[in-house]
Amino acid sequence: MTSLPQATFNAEAALASARRTFTTEIHALSELSARLDNDFFLAVQHLLHCKGRVVVTGIGKSGHIARKIAATLASTGTPAFFMHAAEALHGDLGMITQSDVIIAISYSGTASELLTVLTTTKRLGCPFIAITGHADSALALNADLHLNVHVDHEACPLNLAPTSSTTATLVLGDALAVACLEARDFSKEDFARSHPGGALGRQLLTYVQDIMRQGDALPLVSAQTLIPDALAEMSAKGMGMIIIIDDALRPIGIFTDGDLRRLIARHGDIRHLTVERGMTPHPKTLPATELAIKAANIMDELRLNQVLITDANGLLLGALHMHDLLDAKVI
DSSP: OOOOOOTTOOHHHHHHHHHHHHHHHHHHHHHHHHHOOHHHHHHHHHHHTOSSOEEEEEOTHHHHHHHHHHHHHHHTTOOEEEEEHHHHTTTGGGGOOTTOEEEEEOSSSOOHHHHHHHHHHHHHTOOEEEEESOTTSHHHHHSSEEEEOOOSOOSSTTSOSSSHHHHHHHHHHHHHHHHHHHHTTOOHHHHHHTOTTSHHHHHHHOBHHHHOBOGGGSOEEOTTOBHHHHHHHHHHHTSSEEEEEOTTSOEEEEEEHHHHHHHHHHHSOOTTSBGGGTOEESOOEEETTSBHHHHHHHHHHHTOSEEEEEOTTSOEEEEEEHHHHHHTTOO
């Protein structure tokens, strides 16, 4: 049975422990930064010139770090995947081609599975980058390049659990990914293309034409339509407005709930009036090719719940409601 923490381990002790961990790991990162040399540049060159994919492999805690590094590389413009070192010996080595680059992570540099991966991939001629904490290890000595993540002390007070070393390896992987990203001039748009399901992807890849209402979903009437009939169309289409169009399908006005209230305040009984009497002429329009997030910003700035979408000739293509932007999770 797990024993309860001693009573002396209070909030002050917990915070002191956390700060020691931070201090230890920050020191490890500072040492790693100072130790970076031309081998880091050569590793980046291998990644940039890779014609296949970057295969990041490891086992145990190093395997967890390797998986994250592979994901970061892949999402920032460097095609990569994670290969579990143990699974590699039971068929997954078949995923590697001679056009790939291997990054193998083992702090000790002695993991037998990775040494087997090294031997096999050497025959293919793949560039092999080892990340270890021991420059004299078998993995480091036999790799094409070695990146040293040695730490003086783990944050674990027993100096046993991988803590400072895994942090140093993770940050080194981030540094490789960012260096490649910058070398490729990787943009927000590029990032969005690999994250279409994320907030940034939706903002940079969703256009007005993708989410606007069109066709039979549009509430359309002519200028001479009586108010009761216009309101029936407004209620049926659920956009809180009516679009008034001319014979050429150009929008000449918009009639909203606000216009309705103002018309009633002026005339009282409005049943005999046409919608032209209460419409707002020259409504705001946007092109269908506008980014949806930009449309959202414009609508927010102008305090509009709806906006009309037209082509270059002013013909009506559709309409956008603020709820459409919310439903598409653009905002």
